[in-house]
Amino acid sequence: MTNYKGRDFLLKNGTWSGGTAIADCRTHSLRINHELVDITNKSSNGYRTLLEGAGVKSVTVTFGGVMTNDTGFETFQGYANAGSINAHALGWADGDTLEGSFQVSSFEITGEYNGEQTFTATLESSGSWTFTGA
Numbered sequence: 001m002t003n004y005k006g007r008d009f010l011l012k013n014g015t016w017s018g019g020t021a022i023a024d025c026r027t028h029s030l031r032i033n034h035e036l037v038d039i040t041n042k043s044s045n046g047y048r049t050l051l052e053g054a055g056v057k058s059v060t061v062t063f064g065g066v067m068t069n070d071t072g073f074e075t076f077q078g079y080a081n082a083g084s085i086n087a088h089a090l091g092w093a094d095g096d097t098l099e100g101s102f103q104v105s106s107f108e109i110t111g112e113y114n115g116e117q118t119f120t121a122t123l124e125s126s127g128s129w130t131f132t133g134a
Contacts, residue, residue, distance in 0.1 A: 008093035011063055013075045016089035016097040020072040025065040030090060030098070033058045059100065059129055061090065064120035067109060076121070080107035085126045095134030101126045 009028050012019030035055030040048050067073065079086050089099040102123035111117035 002094070004093040010091050011061065012089045012091070013072055013079070014087050014089065016091055016099055019087070019089050020075060022063070022065070022072040022076050023070050024068040024073050025063050027062075027064050028090070029062045031060040031062075033060065059098070059102075059123075059125040061088070061102065061123040062120070063123075064118060067111075067117040067119055076104075077107070080104040080121065088123060097132045098129055099132075100129030 006027075010021055011025060011028055012021050014020060034057050037051040037054035038048060039051045065073075083103065085101050085103045087099065088102045089097055091097045102125055104121060105124045106122040107119065108121070109117060109119045
């Protein structure tokens with residue numbers, strides 16, 4: 001099994017092939033959510049039964065890093081201020097990608113007097129997304 005470096009998990013504004021990396025990121029996290037629909041009834045003999053393929057599907061991306069005037073970061077900060085829904089893409093070292101439309105649900109800037117300014121943000125998917133394996 002191949003191990004991957006964390007720095008090879010990248011987030012871009014726009015599409016994977018034509019987007020701009022948010023290059024000042026230090027951390028990324030991806031969560032794929034599938035809401036469960038419980039259809040348990042007396043015939044389930046006391047076991048939970050789920051309805052396959054039902055419920056709401058969503059993707060949540062959290063990330064953070066150092067504030068810069070990098071083009072990718074400046075674009076993203078504009079999306080956060082506008083509350084708009086925009087295209088974003090994530091990519092892994094093996095060539096897998098995930099692309100879709102996302103809205104910034106949180107954006108925070110912090111800094112101490114003797115250190116760098118940092119940021120954290122969360123993106124929530126809107127509509128369908130596409131996962132492409134390498």
